[in-house]
Amino acid sequence: MTDKDEVASLLVTGGAGFIGSNFVRYLARVNPQAKVVVLDKMTYAANPHNLDGLSRKPIVIRGDICDSSLVEQIVEQHHINGIIHFAAESHNDNSIRDAAPFIHTNIYGTYVLLEAARRHDLRFHHVSTDEVFGDTSVGDVTRFDESSPYRPSSPYSATKAASDHLVRAWWRTYGTRVTITNSSNNYGPFQHVEKFIPRQITNILTGHRPKLYGQGEDVRDWLSVEDDCRAIWNVYRRGRLGQTYLVGADNRLSNLAVVQMILAMMNRPLDEVEFVRDRPGADRRYAIDASKIRRELGWKPLQADFAKSLEATIEWYKRHESWWMPAKQTTELRYRQEGH
Ligand SMILES: NC(=O)c1ccc[n+]([C@@H]2O[C@H](COP(=O)([O-])OP(=O)(O)OC[C@H]3O[C@@H](n4cnc5c(N)ncnc54)[C@H](O)[C@@H]3O)[C@@H](O)[C@H]2O)c1
Structure with a gap:
């Protein structure tokens, strides 16, 4: 600087x-x-x-x-x-x-x-x-x-x-x-409904099952x-x-585990999921070692409690239906056309 x-x-x-x-x-x-x-x-x-x-x-x-x-x-x-x-x-x-x-x-x-x-x-x-x-x-x-x-x-x-x-x-x-x-x-808030977590939350909010690619085993680092x-x-x-x-925040979970957390937080049965066609060439697991930014700049995640932040994200989507609803239908139509 x-x-x-x-x-x-x-x-x-x-x-x-x-x-x-x-x-x-x-x-x-x-x-x-x-x-x-x-x-x-x-x-x-x-x-x-x-x-x-x-x-x-x-x-x-x-x-x-x-x-x-x-x-x-x-x-x-x-x-x-x-x-x-x-x-x-x-x-x-x-x-x-x-x-x-x-x-x-x-x-x-x-x-x-x-x-x-x-x-x-x-x-x-x-x-x-x-x-x-x-x-x-x-x-x-x-x-x-x-x-x-x-x-x-x-x-x-x-x-x-x-x-x-x-x-x-x-x-x-x-x-x-x-x-x-x-x-x-x-x-977090303001994420488009095409992305994994908002898609699952808004599926449940619109009376549909969360959709998991393949067997839901892929791991993401949230x-x-x-x-x-x-x-x-x-x-x-x-x-x-x-x-x-x-x-990264060392918060690695399978997609299935994340969906089951969302289902539990939204009072739905844990098996209320639908397995759909996997993404061609899909990445299986991401994992970040954030030691450098921690060491050099003293950064660390402050929202390290994933369950708490996920709950807050669910609340945000519940309260902001008018923000996400206009994009929901076209997004799901596109996914359906591709077997996802
Ligand atoms: N979302 C993630 O989990 C994630 C993780 C790591 C890195 N990133 C990176 O962070 C950045 C932001 O991601 P995001 O999830 O907010 O994406 P997003 O799709 O929500 O937002 C992208 C924005 O860029 C604008 N845009 C697209 N093309 C443009 C152009 N030609 N000129 C001007 N604006 C244009 C769009 O209108 C939109 O507002 C991206 O570079 C992405 O690669 C995202």
Whole structure:
């Protein structure tokens, strides 16, 4: 961080999506003096209402990160000194159906932003995923760390891997002031109903069974979105330039175990599930070793009690039916067409 960066004027890409909007809310609490400009294409995954109710409203610009003249104009007009880059096509199943928007937004869009960062000497933080490391077998006990080889499985994770490599190349070649976080599966409020936990909760709320891919044995390492936002902000402010930090809460559970927790919390029988077609090439297990961010930046998950945070997430979806209901029917129709 330079002195110039302390008076932050931040460009938050994808700030109307799940993690991006939680991040803007988090920032409004911890750093209300920061000027925040959200650039978001408002794809199906965005919801402009995600940013409602903030006492200090961000400037929201509807636009595409692939539009280099728009990005240039925003950086100049708003005196941006840092970019926190969330915008992406983010859903694996969609990438299997059509990889084109993933390649365009996730790879080319990241390039456009990196070029703006290079030209204007901006601090650049890239929000990425542990899925770039591929998976391990279900019975494995190893965890990914910052030295794990890249082995992405899906078109989505391959585009995120490509964007990570671009970010590293801009650091090595041009000295652009970059950092990367690769975090595990997030959960919490404002997550689209296509994603695993909201899908199960809203299925139950609409009188349907939770749906499990395959036998539900795959393991995910769950991280509350609030903890991820705090990790991202810590790395943005205090992370070593050019470095990658893995973020996870050591909260590994099979998909079946998560669904059964949700069923129990919503007073439904534990066997009220439906097993559906598995995702082609599905990752079996993710596991994150977050020692580096813990050691270097003193970060640790504060919402480490998964059951408690899951219960709070269920409550949020119960109270915000008007937020998620409009997307529910089309999402389930798409899943049905693909046997999921
Ligand atoms: N959700 C997770 O569990 C998770 C875990 C690790 C990393 N990530 C990464 O975090 C970031 C945010 O994920 P999310 O779950 O909030 O995704 P999301 O799909 O909820 O939100 C993505 C946002 O990006 C916007 N967007 C898409 N294409 C755009 C474009 N071309 N120009 C401008 N905006 C565009 C969308 O409108 C949306 O608001 C992504 O980069 C994702 O890869 C997600």
